[in-house]
Amino acid sequence: MDLTGAIWHKSTRSSGNGGDCVEVADNLPGVVGVRDSKDPAGPALTFEPATWKAFVEFTKQH
Known part of the structure; x- marks a missing residue:
């Protein structure tokens, strides 16, 4: 899937020390991308x- 044009945002649940961060891109039509911020060129x-x-919603409940 081509994620060119994705605008990535770090999860508010990610730690503030630069490690273990998840980034989400929800600006593309019909798809949400998720990647590891430590490897932005890696797989998503x-x-x-x-x-x-x-x-x-499920994770908010648990």
């Missing part, structure tokens, strides 16, 4: 927006 996972929303 992609999800349908509804699937990502369900995951986020």
Whole structure:
């Protein structure tokens, strides 16, 4: 999947010391990208927006 144009945002749950950070890009139509901020050129996972929303809501409850 081409994520050119993705605007990446660091998770608010990531630690503030520069480690273990997750970045999410939700500005592209029909896809949400997730990557490791320590390896921005590395692989990224992609999800349908509804699937990502369900995951986020689930994690808020647990």
